[in-house]
Amino acid sequence: MTFDEFAEKYNILLNEQQKEAAQTVDGPCLLLAVPGSGKTTVLVTRLGYMIYGCGIAPESILTLTYTVSATKDMSERYVKIFGNEHERQLEFRTINGVCARILIWYSSRIGRSSFDLESDEGQKIKRITRIYQDLTHQYPAESDIQEISTYITYIKNMMLEDEEIDKLGNDCEYPLRDIYNAYNRSLKTDQMMDYDDQMIYAYKILMSDPVALDYFRNKYRYICVDEAQDTSKIQHAIISLLAGKNGNLFMVGDEDQSIYGFRAAFPEALLSFEDEHPGAKILLMEENFRSNANIVSAADAFIQKNTMRHKKTLRAHRESGSTIEEIKVNDRYGQHKYLLEVARNCTEETAVLYRDNESVIPFIDLLDREGISFRVRNEELSFFSNKVVQDIVSILKFALDQRDAESFLKIYYKLGIYMTKEDAFRLVNMANGSSITDVGRKCKFMNKNSFQNFIDFCNDINHLKTVSPVYAIGYIENNMGYGRYLHGRHISSGKLEILRMIFRNVSRLDDALTRLDELKTIITNNFYDNDCKLVLSTIHSSKGLEYKNVYIIDVIDGVFPDKTYDNVYQLSKDERAVYEEARRVFYVGITRAKDNLFLFRTGAAATFINETHKQIHRSIDFNAHKKNKDIEDFAIYCDRFKEGGDVKHFKYGIGVIVAVKAPIVEIKFKKDIKKCDMKILYESNAIKFIL
Numbered sequence: 001m002t003f004d005e006f007a008e009k010y011n012i013l014l015n016e017q018q019k020e021a022a023q024t025v026d027g028p029c030l031l032l033a034v035p036g037s038g039k040t041t042v043l044v045t046r047l048g049y050m051i052y053g054c055g056i057a058p059e060s061i062l063t064l065t066y067t068v069s070a071t072k073d074m075s076e077r078y079v080k081i082f083g084n085e086h087e088r089q090l091e092f093r094t095i096n097g098v099c100a101r102i103l104i105w106y107s108s109r110i111g112r113s114s115f116d117l118e119s120d121e122g123q124k125i126k127r128i129t130r131i132y133q134d135l136t137h138q139y140p141a142e143s144d145i146q147e148i149s150t151y152i153t154y155i156k157n158m159m160l161e162d163e164e165i166d167k168l169g170n171d172c173e174y175p176l177r178d179i180y181n182a183y184n185r186s187l188k189t190d191q192m193m194d195y196d197d198q199m200i201y202a203y204k205i206l207m208s209d210p211v212a213l214d215y216f217r218n219k220y221r222y223i224c225v226d227e228a229q230d231t232s233k234i235q236h237a238i239i240s241l242l243a244g245k246n247g248n249l250f251m252v253g254d255e256d257q258s259i260y261g262f263r264a265a266f267p268e269a270l271l272s273f274e275d276e277h278p279g280a281k282i283l284l285m286e287e288n289f290r291s292n293a294n295i296v297s298a299a300d301a302f303i304q305k306n307t308m309r310h311k312k313t314l315r316a317h318r319e320s321g322s323t324i325e326e327i328k329v330n331d332r333y334g335q336h337k338y339l340l341e342v343a344r345n346c347t348e349e350t351a352v353l354y355r356d357n358e359s360v361i362p363f364i365d366l367l368d369r370e371g372i373s374f375r376v377r378n379e380e381l382s383f384f385s386n387k388v389v390q391d392i393v394s395i396l397k398f399a400l401d402q403r404d405a406e407s408f409l410k411i412y413y414k415l416g417i418y419m420t421k422e423d424a425f426r427l428v429n430m431a432n433g434s435s436i437t438d439v440g441r442k443c444k445f446m447n448k449n450s451f452q453n454f455i456d457f458c459n460d461i462n463h464l465k466t467v468s469p470v471y472a473i474g475y476i477e478n479n480m481g482y483g484r485y486l487h488g489r490h491i492s493s494g495k496l497e498i499l500r501m502i503f504r505n506v507s508r509l510d511d512a513l514t515r516l517d518e519l520k521t522i523i524t525n526n527f528y529d530n531d532c533k534l535v536l537s538t539i540h541s542s543k544g545l546e547y548k549n550v551y552i553i554d555v556i557d558g559v560f561p562d563k564t565y566d567n568v569y570q571l572s573k574d575e576r577a578v579y580e581e582a583r584r585v586f587y588v589g590i591t592r593a594k595d596n597l598f599l600f601r602t603g604a605a606a607t608f609i610n611e612t613h614k615q616i617h618r619s620i621d622f623n624a625h626k627k628n629k630d631i632e633d634f635a636i637y638c639d640r641f642k643e644g645g646d647v648k649h650f651k652y653g654i655g656v657i658v659a660v661k662a663p664i665v666e667i668k669f670k671k672d673i674k675k676c677d678m679k680i681l682y683e684s685n686a687i688k689f690i691l
Helices: 003-009 016-022 041-055 068-084 095-110 121-136 140-159 162-168 176-189 194-207 210-219 234-241 291-302 332-344 358-370 389-398 405-414 419-431 436-442 446-464 469-478 484-488 494-503 509-524 575-589 609-613 627-640 676-682
Strands: 029-033 061-064 092-095 222-225 246-255 283-287 324-328 349-355 376-378 536-538 545-553 593-601 616-621 646-649 651-663 664-668 674-676 687-690
Touching: 003 016, 003 041, 003 283, 016 041, 016 291, 029 041, 041 061, 041 222, 041 246, 041 676, 061 405, 092 095, 095 194, 095 210, 095 234, 121 140, 121 176, 140 194, 140 210, 140 332, 162 176, 194 210, 194 234, 210 234, 222 234, 222 646, 291 324, 291 575, 291 593, 291 609, 324 609, 332 358, 332 494, 332 593, 349 509, 358 494, 358 509, 358 536, 376 446, 389 405, 389 446, 389 469, 389 484, 389 509, 405 419, 419 436, 436 446, 446 469, 469 484, 469 509, 469 676, 494 509, 545 575, 575 609, 593 609, 609 616, 609 664, 627 646, 627 676, 664 676, 674 676
Parallel strands: 029 246, 029 283, 061 092, 061 222, 222 246, 324 593, 324 616, 349 536, 349 545, 376 536, 545 593
Antiparallel strands: 646 651, 646 687, 651 664, 664 674
């Protein structure tokens, strides 16, 4: 049966590029499919054509997908078009599913059972926690354990050697390689393996046992790989072994959509496909059926600047339609205030997309306070267990209750007291349930410098009780030494900005702590309306989906991308790989939009929005429409800062204003000159103007 006869029989309509891909059956082939190009339709059509048009036995065809849900979706779509005649013979599997089959077959062949699979993520976390405590003699934060778990998966999937593991762990506050090795020893002692070990063991079997390799090569004479850009280095190695250099391997992907580097996605395999499979065909599907032409044009212009990619051009099937809009707001919080208005009037599918889950937490806070329905895709709680957030919680708890020994012992060494561990425990024991600061002010065992630092710490802690939670965050960072602590350990202070936004709606420290617990409960228990039109999602979780309206928030240098690059043309190979993946995430984000795309400009540097600026045809100044008394009062407050003016600070006493460089004001006090943020001074009522 010719392909045209086959297509007519099953009522299949394809464009020329799709048609070429669907009837390419033999030999190695890489199909590069841009977003919205009908990739799944082509894959399912090709499977039907192989069976009904070419007479290929369905049991010899293996289709590999990235997730279990994708295998189910692909199978259902095949049955919907071609019926269930060969449903049981066709194999739709994840790579782990295939590796499990290899291990079972090999165990049967050698007459010895393989290790049991540790499939419970909770058991894995307990194992890592126990090893962490044994090696560091400290109790880890939840975020540390999750990070280590991610590193372990990354190391195994990228097949890293010891030197590479050491490099990966350079910025970790724990011995990554020691933990990794101890974790593997622990698994072997218990005769267990994790999901990543399944692939390692299967790879070793195929590499070392020609009989096993021949068996599975003969069994799977035709291999199709979906989402090839998301597969890892070891997964590509296994697939290459099964297919052989000249085998019937059909890989479908797009390195421009490879956004899972943290999970060890290895898009380099797509770039080297022709080297590994000499004579391979490279096919393109470049027509986007999803988005209007304006969005497609912007996406193509943006991704063309990436260097680690095959040459291809995104083309629009649809006409221009609505323009891309830029919304100007004062700051990151202004995005949420604008979106609150959108949420109140949301009657059609609308997605708010972001790079990191923490970006949306202040918005969830506002939505919940207003009683507005929403739903979240793939929520996670690492923000609340993050060490920076937990430090702030401990500091605020201690400010509210200075008998809290547990909180004190978590924070004293992070706030510039320079007290020894022995002295800290001695002080806690002396306090014995009474105020640690009161007892500490009278103790004699600290050296002179530590004692003075402790007195300053006590004054600072007492001051926190008198100020707003928003001011407290800035004061802890800038005045209590916590910012220096983070900087010295190369830890981002981005979580503090999220806390500031959340705390804008509370006036007391105890209310701030309560609100954090409430938000954690809201997100944990999925208190969402599943039928709601408003969807909140990371860009990663939105991959493969589409929405009529898309708003992308926090496209700010230092947030998205998460680093600020002075000169992108002088990046090392590794730096460029990280930078270009961030660009791919943005590309995937904007290509989720079907009809309308909205980008926020906060006033901060925004490289990605700047690059898209030529395709933005309309700008909305939200600031011009939103004037309120607080903003006007703050403006009046700022005008009162005049060079030469006298002020009185609650802590530093009388001072003279020596420079005004809004939003920073420099004030000369008796001992030195302090740089102060006007907003923090305003919200904390920290100074009085002397007339």
